[in-house]
Amino acid sequence: MLGREASFTLRIVKGLIGGRTASDMPGLDIAEQKSWQNYLTAALRMYAELNVAMLEKHQLPLGDVRLLDILSHSPDGTARMRDLAEALSAPGSRLTRQVRRLQGQGLLRRATSPDDRRGVIATITDEGRAVAEQAAASYAQEVRKNFIDRLSRSQIAAMENGCRRIIAAVKQPGPVDDS
Numbered sequence: 001m002l003g004r005e006a007s008f009t010l011r012i013v014k015g016l017i018g019g020r021t022a023s024d025m026p027g028l029d030i031a032e033q034k035s036w037q038n039y040l041t042a043a044l045r046m047y048a049e050l051n052v053a054m055l056e057k058h059q060l061p062l063g064d065v066r067l068l069d070i071l072s073h074s075p076d077g078t079a080r081m082r083d084l085a086e087a088l089s090a091p092g093s094r095l096t097r098q099v100r101r102l103q104g105q106g107l108l109r110r111a112t113s114p115d116d117r118r119g120v121i122a123t124i125t126d127e128g129r130a131v132a133e134q135a136a137a138s139y140a141q142e143v144r145k146n147f148i149d150r151l152s153r154s155q156i157a158a159m160e161n162g163c164r165r166i167i168a169a170v171k172q173p174g175p176v177d178d179s
């Protein structure tokens with residue numbers, strides 16, 4: 001049986017990960033767990049805030065605003081459904097329902113790709129462009145109010161760099177570029 005001092009030392013050692021204090025999440029220390037939880041909470045809350053604002057101001061969920069924004073910034077207002085699904089990180093079936101709903105509202109059109117009869121393209125309409133332009137202004141105001149105005153320039157740059165690295169790593173697993 002361990003003595004009181006040895007038992008105390010063993011509890012401390014078990015609570016360390018490579019010299020760092022362990023958290024409730026196996027494999028993460030407390031600082032790592034707090035960083036992850038804060039990032040996740042902030043991202044989910046930002047999405048929820050933006051979604052509510054877009055619904056209130058434009059009667060469109062944030063995902064629809066993003067889709068219209070992508071199409072409005074494409075050179076000819078058109079994108080292949082496969083490319084939209086990738087850009088929106090959306091499964092094809094969800095994107096198809098979303099596009100059909102927006103088509104029903106007259107904000108875009110769907111058609112067979114003239115280059116590849118198996119592919120489907122979505123094209124923003126003039127009405128869709130007008131809605132996208134209005135929503136973009138509201139979106140920018142909300143991003144400024146809830147994100148930009150709460151951070152310093154160096155914090156914004158650090159967020160951009162960190163998120164860019166995460167996105168690159170998730171898209172292409174392997175070594176992370178330190179630049």
